[in-house]
Amino acid sequence: MTDKPDVPRDATVSDTVERIRAARFDDIDRGLVLELMSLHAAHTAPENLGRQIDDAIMAQIKGRG
Amino acid sequence: MLHLKSLHLSNFGAFKGDQEVVFPEGAGVTAFYGENMRGKTTLLNAIRFALFGRITGRGRRDVSLEAMVNLEAKVEGVRTFEVRLVMTYAGAEYRLTRTARPSAVMTDDYEARYYLERGGHILPPDQARLELERILPSQIARFFLFDGELLQEYEDLLNTESDTGRQISTAIERILGLPVLTGARESAKAALDRAEKDLALAAQGDQKTRELGNQLATLTAEREVLSADLDRHDLALSEQRSRKADIEQDMRRRERMSTLMDKRDRLKAESVAAATRREALIADIQQSMSPAWVSLLRPRLLASAAALREQEATLQAAVTRAQVLKSLAVGHDPDCPTCLQAVNAAAQDKIRRQVELDGDAEHDQQPALAATRRRLDALSAQLGRANPEVLVLKWVTLEGLENERYARQAEIDEIEKSLSGDAEDELRSLRSDYDAVVREIVVLEEGVRVARDELARKSVFRDKLQRNLDKQASGQLDLIRARRDVAGRLYELFDAAVDEYRDQLRHRVEADASKFFLSMTTEPDYAGLQINDSYGLTIVHKDGELIPVRSAGAEHVVALSLVAALQNNAPLRGPIFIDSPFGRLDRGHRERIVAALPGMADQVALLVYEDEMPPDRARAALKTDLLAEWKLERRSARHTEIVKL
Numbered sequence: 001m002t003d004k005p006d007v008p009r010d011a012t013v014s015d016t017v018e019r020i021r022a023a024r025f026d027d028i029d030r031g032l033v034l035e036l037m038s039l040h041a042a043h044t045a046p047e048n049l050g051r052q053i054d055d056a057i058m059a060q061i062k063g064r065g
Numbered sequence: 066m067l068h069l070k071s072l073h074l075s076n077f078g079a080f081k082g083d084q085e086v087v088f089p090e091g092a093g094v095t096a097f098y099g100e101n102m103r104g105k106t107t108l109l110n111a112i113r114f115a116l117f118g119r120i121t122g123r124g125r126r127d128v129s130l131e132a133m134v135n136l137e138a139k140v141e142g143v144r145t146f147e148v149r150l151v152m153t154y155a156g157a158e159y160r161l162t163r164t165a166r167p168s169a170v171m172t173d174d175y176e177a178r179y180y181l182e183r184g185g186h187i188l189p190p191d192q193a194r195l196e197l198e199r200i201l202p203s204q205i206a207r208f209f210l211f212d213g214e215l216l217q218e219y220e221d222l223l224n225t226e227s228d229t230g231r232q233i234s235t236a237i238e239r240i241l242g243l244p245v246l247t248g249a250r251e252s253a254k255a256a257l258d259r260a261e262k263d264l265a266l267a268a269q270g271d272q273k274t275r276e277l278g279n280q281l282a283t284l285t286a287e288r289e290v291l292s293a294d295l296d297r298h299d300l301a302l303s304e305q306r307s308r309k310a311d312i313e314q315d316m317r318r319r320e321r322m323s324t325l326m327d328k329r330d331r332l333k334a335e336s337v338a339a340a341t342r343r344e345a346l347i348a349d350i351q352q353s354m355s356p357a358w359v360s361l362l363r364p365r366l367l368a369s370a371a372a373l374r375e376q377e378a379t380l381q382a383a384v385t386r387a388q389v390l391k392s393l394a395v396g397h398d399p400d401c402p403t404c405l406q407a408v409n410a411a412a413q414d415k416i417r418r419q420v421e422l423d424g425d426a427e428h429d430q431q432p433a434l435a436a437t438r439r440r441l442d443a444l445s446a447q448l449g450r451a452n453p454e455v456l457v458l459k460w461v462t463l464e465g466l467e468n469e470r471y472a473r474q475a476e477i478d479e480i481e482k483s484l485s486g487d488a489e490d491e492l493r494s495l496r497s498d499y500d501a502v503v504r505e506i507v508v509l510e511e512g513v514r515v516a517r518d519e520l521a522r523k524s525v526f527r528d529k530l531q532r533n534l535d536k537q538a539s540g541q542l543d544l545i546r547a548r549r550d551v552a553g554r555l556y557e558l559f560d561a562a563v564d565e566y567r568d569q570l571r572h573r574v575e576a577d578a579s580k581f582f583l584s585m586t587t588e589p590d591y592a593g594l595q596i597n598d599s600y601g602l603t604i605v606h607k608d609g610e611l612i613p614v615r616s617a618g619a620e621h622v623v624a625l626s627l628v629a630a631l632q633n634n635a636p637l638r639g640p641i642f643i644d645s646p647f648g649r650l651d652r653g654h655r656e657r658i659v660a661a662l663p664g665m666a667d668q669v670a671l672l673v674y675e676d677e678m679p680p681d682r683a684r685a686a687l688k689t690d691l692l693a694e695w696k697l698e699r700r701s702a703r704h705t706e707i708v709k710l
Contacts, residue, residue, distance in 0.1 A: 011569060013242055017562045025558045028551065036555065040248035044195065053256045054548070057555070061547045 013037070032060045066154070067200055067639035068668055069112075073149035076135040077114070078107035079705040086707055089692035092667040094659075096683050097707075098675050099697030104705045105672040106212065107133075108697070109644045113210050115148040115163050117203045118177050130165040130175035136703040154200045157183050161197070201639055205240040207233075208631055212644035216624035217617070218314070222601030228310035234599045241570050242636040243563070250559035257556050258292070260549035261285055261527070267545050268534055274542070277534045284527050288520060295516040302509040309502045312495055319492055322484060326492060329480040332473050339473070343466045350459050360453045366444055373441045380434040387426035394420045570634065571596050577630035578602055578623075584661045585622050587653040594626060602627055618649040625658060629665040640668035647677045656686045663690040680710070 011019065014037065021033055035056045039046060046052065071087045074080040088095055099105045110120045110128075122128040134146050145166040152159050163179040181193035188196060207215055221230035238244070262285050268278025316323060359366070392398045393408055394417045401408055408416070449455075535546065579593030582604075592607040602623050604612040615623065625646065632638060643662075647655045655678055662669045671678070684691055694710040 013245055013562075013566060016566045016569065017246070017558070020561050020565060021558055024561070025554055028554050028558060032551075032555070033558065036249045036252060036559070037245055040245045040252065042199070044198070045248070049252060050255055050259065053252050054259065057256060057260075057548055057551045058544075060551060061544065 029060045029063070032056055066667065067637075068153045069640050070151040070153060070158075071149075072108075072111060072115075073147075073151075074111055074707075075145075075147040075149075076138040076143050077111050077146045077148055078133050078135065079104035079703065080107065080111075080707065081135045081137050081700070081704040084707050086695060088668065088670075091692060092663070093690045093692035094662050094669045094671055094687055095693045095695070096678075096680070096687075096691060097670065097672045097695045097697060098678075098680060098710075099672070099705070100674050100699070102702075103697040103699060105674070105697060106644055108672060108707075109210055109212065109642050111148045112150070112642055113206065114165075114177075115150040115161055115179075116197070116201055117206055118163060118179065119203075130177060131167075133165065137701065152200075158185075159183050159196070159200070201637070202239065204236050205637070207236060208240055208628055208635075208641075209639050210642045211628070211646075213621060213646050213648045216621050216628075216646065219601075219624040219627055220620055222597070222599045222627075228306040229313055230599050230601065232307060232310050237574075237600045237631060238567070238570075240631055240635045240637060241574075243567065243570070246559055246563045246566055250556060250563055253552055253556035253559050257549065257552035258285075258289075260545060260552050261531075262289075264531075264534070264542065264545045264549055267542050268538065271539060271541065273539065274534055274537050277530055277537065281527070281530050281534065284523060284530065288523050288527070291516050291520050291523065295513060295520065298509050298512045298516060302506065302513060305502050305506050305509060309499065309506060312499045312502060316492075316495055316499065319488075319495070322488060322492055325480050325484060326489065329477055329484070332477050332480075336470065336473050336477070339466055339470060343463065343470070346459060346463050346466065350456070350463060353456050353459065356447075357453075357456065359447055360456075363448065363453070366448050370441060370444045370448060373437055373444065377434065377437045377441060380430050380437060384427050384430045384434060387423065387430065390416055390420050390423070391427065571598075571600065573634050574600060574627070574630045575602070577633045578626040581629040581661060581664070582622060582626040584664070585626065585654065585657045586619075587651075587657060594623065600627070616649070618651070618654065621646060621648075621650060622654060622658070625661075625665075629661070632666050638666065640670065641666040642670045642672070644672045645674065645677060647673065656682060659683055659686040663687065 014034070017033055017037065018030065021028055021030060036053060039049060039052060068090075069088050070090075071085060073083065073085045075083050097105060097108060110133075114120050114133075120128040120130070120133055134144060145164060147162065147164045149163075150159075150161045152161070160182040161179060162182075163177055165175050165177045168174040168176045179193070179197075181188045181196055183196065201209065218229060218233065222233055238247075261281070265278050265281035265285050268274040269282055271278070389398075389402055393401070393413065396413065399407060531549075534542075538546065575594060575596035578596070582594050582602075583591070590607050591612075592605045592609075594602040595605050595611060596602055604615060604619065604623065606612055628641070632641065641662075647658070650658070659671070659678060659682075662671060671683075673683075680694060683694075696708045696710055698706045698708050700706055
């Protein structure tokens with residue numbers, strides 16, 4: 001097991017992803033990350049999952065001009 | 066959070082007629098006391114049936130629905146049973162009704178149906194299925210409904226190569242909420258693949274980049290095939306590992322039978338070897354018996370042999386005397402070999418005269434001595450063959466072999482009585498299946514390795530092509546390239562998040578499991594638990610050393626600590642039903658575990674027999690956390706009533 005003492009151990013899934021995004025992936029929108037996570041929050045994948053993800057990615061690209 | 070409000074049973078197992086348990090609203094423990102065979106496990110099965118449609122018996126085997134109809138009611142003509150659960154989840158009240166009745170289509174078969182109502186409105190089947198899966202997925206049932214037997218399986222987590230352990234680890238990560246991240250990662254990867262494919266297609270449409278586009282499209286198609294192969298292999302591997310784990314569990318449950326079969330086979334092999342020894346001994350005895358009549362003459366033979374030995378000694382003495390006198394007479398030997406005195410001339414003269422008088426005594430006696438010796442040898446050989454002691458020893462050995470043969474055969478018969486033909490065939494078939502599955506896994510693992518290596522090789526080539534394409538591409542491809550880059554970054558982000566969150570979860574589970582373990586164990590020298598990559602827990606001594614081997618009782622305490630820690634860290638929380646978990650624990654541990662129950666989940670139901678945990682001790686340990694007590698009272702061998710205390 002890896003041991004990273006600087007990692008907060010009580011962080012939620014969202015907190016963890018956001019911390020990584022902010023530190024190493026700030027070119028990726030927070031909203032896009034949350035969108036992807038929300039699409040996987042249900043126990044069964046929504047219909048047209050791939051299409052919804054592609055649309056969300058395109059929205060980020062267009063949003064950034 | 067899921068909270069059970071009531072459980073209604075209708076002719077389910079030992080519970081005849083309509084019976085109901087109403088659970089208290091607040092957080093705490095509900096105790097059910099019942100002697101053996103009163104229906105504690107059936108009560109746990111009622112919850113399992115209502116939520117998942119499954120009923121499990123000993124060894125985690127599914128029990129047929131028909132077997133669960135109350136037997137007294139069945140005599141009275143009842144053919145159906147029903148379980149109804151009223152529960153709250155996410156602010157809504159649900160009523161789940163599951164019934165079992167003879168199948169309308171298949172004779173001799175039963176079918177179960179369920180109906181889910183939310184806020185008093187019945188849900189359509191598809192929605193009911195989704196809701197139920199959301200409220201409590203069946204894959205994580207083991208963390209909510211369990212008994213000592215299930216707790217024992219957690220030991221497999223310590224073996225990172227164990228397939229059962231792998232299955233449990235997956236269930237643990239599921240309850241801890243990891244699938245959100247792994248699902249997002251897989252979707253980001255799929256988005257990346259789609260973007261790369263679209264990029265190749267777009268590049269093919271531009272004359273400047275057509276060649277690169279063609280190469281990229283070919284490569285993408287090849288990677289798709291490889292990925293599909295890999296997915297297929299991964300899926301097959303996961304299925305085979307799961308099957309192997311099931312077979313291992315089944316074989317473990319049949320361990321006693323397996324041991325008996327091995328013992329029986331060993332005894333049979335020993336029998337064959339003993340039979341060969343016995344046959345050789347019988348042949349030897351037969352050979353020894355033919356001259357056995359000689360033993361009747363043994364006393365006379367012994368007397369003759371003694372007389373011959375005496376004669377041999379006399380003749381030998383005469384021959385020796387003649388040889389010595391001859392040697393002294395010719396002067397070869399100056400000293401007498403008897404008295405070692407020097408032989409003077411007078412004595413030598415006397416000796417010469419005696420020799421002349423005796424003639425060639427040595428020559429005369431030699432034939433008689435040789436003949437005596439021949440007779441003695443022949444007589445000794447006869448005596449050897451006619452030795453009754455040797456013969457008796459052979460008979461005793463044979464008798465011993467016979468006794469061993471009967472004892473061994475009796476043991477084999479006894480073992481075979483316990484091994485019914487079907488069960489033995491099943492075990493043989495299980496072993497054969499196991500070997501086949503292991504072989505299949507080896508082949509699939511090799512397939513996965515080859516596909517991964519090939520994909521990695523092609524990825525390097527793809528990266529090179531894409532770099533070239535990026536250099537040559539016109540602005541028309543910018544949007545697709547941007548899509549590809551964002552999808553790639555998303556994949557990297559979620560990949561990192563999966564690793565990091567998994568790491569955090571392990572730390573949290575380890576810390577919480579240690580806390581629960583220390584509150585439950587009576588051993589003051591233990592400092593806590595250490596977790597491995599598969600969520601297996603090892604006890605840590607306060608001097609820092611790991612305790613590698615632990616007893617079945619310690620195993621239960623560790624497993625309960627893990628379940629409690631998982632409940633503490635899971636986004637999905639619910640009631641815990643524990644059936645007779647104290648089988649191998651001493652009184653001190655039992656009381657500490659009972660006292661720790663309220664911390665494990667908001668709603669805990671404890672099913673115990675009174676000797677295991679007498680009500681007064683449960684009350685003393687739980688105090689105000691003991692919210693309700695029920696007793697499973699016998700009405701008859703086939704009828705139990707649930708009575709509130």
